Amino acid sequence: MASESGPEQSSGLTEDRIVREIFLKEPPLSSDFVVPPGDDAAVVRVEGDLVATADILVEGVHFDLSYFSPEDLGYRAVAVNLSDLAAMGARPHSCLVSVGMPSLVSEEFVRGLAAGIRDSLEEFGASLAGGDTVRSERVVVSVTALGTLDGKPLTRSGAKEGDGIYISGPAGLSHIGMLFLTGGTSGGEDLEEARRKHLRPVPRVALGLALREREIASSCIDTSDGLVRDLTRILEASGVGASIDVAPLLDERLRKLAQAAGVDPLDALLYGGEDFELLFTVPPEKEKELLRSVGEEVIRIGIVRAERGLSDSLGGEPLSLSGKGKSSFEHFGEGGA
Amino acid sequence: MASESGPEQSSGLTEDRIVREIFLKEPPLSSDFVVPPGDDAAVVRVEGDLVATADILVEGVHFDLSYFSPEDLGYRAVAVNLSDLAAMGARPHSCLVSVGMPSLVSEEFVRGLAAGIRDSLEEFGASLAGGDTVRSERVVVSVTALGTLDGKPLTRSGAKEGDGIYISGPAGLSHIGMLFLTGGTSGGEDLEEARRKHLRPVPRVALGLALREREIASSCIDTSDGLVRDLTRILEASGVGASIDVAPLLDERLRKLAQAAGVDPLDALLYGGEDFELLFTVPPEKEKELLRSVGEEVIRIGIVRAERGLSDSLGGEPLSLSGKGKSSFEHFGEGGA
Incomplete structure (x- = not known):
């Protein structure tokens, strides 16, 4: 020291x-x-x-x-x-x-x-x-x-057209947990999980090791600043675009928690940060191996496109860093770790 | 990042x-x-x-x-x-x-x-x-x-009875520089040097490399917290004591600067921190090689003794971490980097 x-x-x-x-x-x-x-x-x-x-x-x-x-x-x-x-x-x-x-x-x-x-x-x-x-x-x-x-590290820059886009867990949960913590809302088990996600995030160390050692992922980042912002970093570093469909992440639990926290669930999902999940791309020929060999649950949320930009098949509109829900994330964006 | x-x-x-x-x-x-x-x-x-x-x-x-x-x-x-x-x-x-x-x-x-x-x-x-x-x-x-x-690092724990104690430059200068800076005293070139010593300390990178590569030093520390405190760390880690004679460091320039800053020169020398000089011990058989091969000027200030404790041949009294001048260094001690 x-x-x-x-x-x-x-x-x-x-x-x-x-x-x-x-x-x-x-x-x-x-x-x-x-x-x-x-x-x-x-x-x-x-x-x-x-x-x-x-x-x-x-x-x-x-x-x-x-x-x-x-x-x-x-x-x-x-x-x-x-x-x-x-x-x-x-x-x-x-x-x-x-x-x-x-x-x-x-x-x-x-x-x-x-x-x-x-x-x-x-x-x-x-x-x-x-x-x-x-x-x-x-x-x-x-x-x-x-x-x-040992060997080639995972970076943000290897995503290619046709790669599947995956995330290792929920998006938006930590942001909602922070809203509960700062707002003092008390509640049941789900709220406790959201709070814990904010207070004690779990780094996906074993998954990251597996993705690199088995050469499954073509690019990888952790979701510290939110799904859209972090995916954009991958896309910009790789010189590609993407279409995403976040429906698999927009489950009943997230909807209920977002409602309790007074925030739009899709906004929390797209722009809430600090989940510290791994967001990564996988070439088509590796997707079966991913699902077979990686023990942790991963969720497919889209595909890499050659054309620049990021669009969401739910809203149909292009997603930008500002997003429709930006205002509610400003406190978070300004300061949130 | x-x-x-x-x-x-x-x-x-x-x-x-x-x-x-x-x-x-x-x-x-x-x-x-x-x-x-x-x-x-x-x-x-x-x-x-x-x-x-x-x-x-x-x-x-x-x-x-x-x-x-x-x-x-x-x-x-x-x-x-x-x-x-x-x-x-x-x-x-x-x-x-x-x-x-x-x-x-x-x-x-x-x-x-x-x-x-x-x-x-x-x-x-x-x-x-x-x-x-x-x-x-x-x-x-x-x-x-x-x-x-490559090889064995310099540590604090290798000092042995009979080793010479050396320092790579002045002690107390940075502390005096800080007093000038916080007190707003203006003055001549000497003051500028003291201020610069505080604002832009020069790490003794080349000397540290030479001391290790040529296996000259038996122990080493940098003087971040003051001569007595840092030498005590070497002595405690090595299980030895020392007698020092800091007269070579107590030169006319330091006396004048200390007077201008309103601080006792010996206190500044012994307890002022942040000089970032190297303080090191050298076995007797290596002392000639040190003076021959190390380009930078180094100053011999004492000898390692088997008996624990640190005494100063100037004052004749044992030196402690508190020191007679501690009070004037409390601000420094509490916060000074």
Whole structure:
């Protein structure tokens, strides 16, 4: 861990104590540390190519501590980074986690945050490779995730005309969960699932690995910014277009949840972000293998076209990044992680 | 780069535009990118072991925009991370840089920050491997630096009785520079050098590489938190003690600068942080080789003892982390990067 901040922090917790006793409490899982975190830097032995990505979460912008427990926050900060590794088909190796916290946070908060970080790392087989703890007015969690892969990574740029378009799970659920969380709506099991989707997104690590290792997907991205926006990124990087039919995603559950949250279900589905599902394309000759070999449920939602642009067979109209429902997503779009 | 934040940022600059047009304006320097930044993650081919470290700088805690230009801030954020790589004897490879900025910052600020980041990366042969841009009330710059090395890294734990203790440059200068900057004192060339030491610290990358490759140093750390604190980290990690004589560092220039800043020169020297010099130990049989082969000027300030503890031959008293001058460093200690 680094040594950028001073001694007195977080109600008398010193940085060294935070780092040594709380964040580094568990030994690194991986046996390939030449020098474990705690020196000026960690040294690790990496097999294959290195995959690196970074995301930063800021209190008041990406999350609110009124509905995020420190455990959920720590879990989520790591998970959204592992989701980027999953989208490349990489195996998680380790994360560096830098945390800014006001001096008034309790030791309980620090321990909760560290526990959430550890849970997420352990669940997906990654180690803590370092980080930093500093004072800041607002809570900030900045994560760099490192992964490894052998062979050709999944990228956004390989989609070709005729490829099927698939998603690994529901779209819009996390957005609806956030509306429940910020609006304080209480409710049944479905609401709980939507809230959990927002608080503890599950990176599709095993699916990403399978899609790459079996050479099934021609392109891949994770749905962090919403179906339309993320699919557009694939289409632009690949120089193609697409027709989608999102009817399979527009199920009764989503309709009911959207109604309870006071949002149009199709808008939530197309423009709601942060589901952290994998959105990927599969050449026709690989589609049978996908359904046969990938254990997780995947949903076919369209086909890649040669002509640029994205159209929806439900509405019949071309879909744009702005969308008809944009206004309801502005808060989300501006700040939502 | 990641996709964690929304579309409207920084006075109408979208995240995609910030990332693509400003931060990724220059192509990565390194030819070993399998997938350059811009996808869900970057993929790089790494030779040797990977060295990783992370530091986060927070506005109002580590820096103040009244005296930090965006260029200096960007430069410094990268440089302090490269200094941690230097302390391990690693060769800089790349950095991931996540930036939080208020929506009100100008495009000029964003361009300045990106230019400073680029300057620092280029000066030390590193590439930009990714990052994130988000909104936040205060400016936050979070950097992960990745380096490589072949063979045994420099660590804090190898100091042995009889080893000479060396430092690569002045101690206390950056602290005095910060006092000038925050106090608004103007002055001559010496003051300018102290200010520059604070704003644009120079990581000792070449020296760290030489100390490791020639197997000269038995332990090493960078002076981010002050001479006494950082030397204590080496001594504790190595299970030894030391006697130091800091007279060679207490020169006329430091005395004059300390007087102008209203601080005790010995306190600044012992407890002032952020100089980002290398502090290292050298076995007796290697000391001649050090002076012969290392181009940079290094200063001998003591000797490693078997008995625990740290004493200063100037004052004759044992030195502790608190020190006689602690009170004047509390602001610094609490927040100073």
